Amino acid sequence: MFTKNRSKGFDGTFLVFQIPNKEGDFEAKLVGKLKLEGGYSDAAITSAAINSKNEISASNA
Secondary structure (H helix, E strand, O other), rough: OEEOOOOOOOOOOEEEOOOOOOOOOOOOOEEEEEEEEOOOOHHHOOEEEEEEEEEEEOOOO
C-alpha cells in the first residue's frame, strides 16, 4: 500500500506498507520510504495496483 503525499511542502516522498492480500483485520507494516523527483503534478502517486503476476504498477494521473 502506498501513501498519498498531499503535504503543503510536497517533496515526492511516500511510504510503502505491506498488508496481506486476504480478508481480515491486519496491522500495516512499514516496509519502505521512497522519493520521486519532480513536483506534485508529475511525482505524486495517485493510485497503484498489483496484477496476477504480483507486478506493481503505479500512476500519477
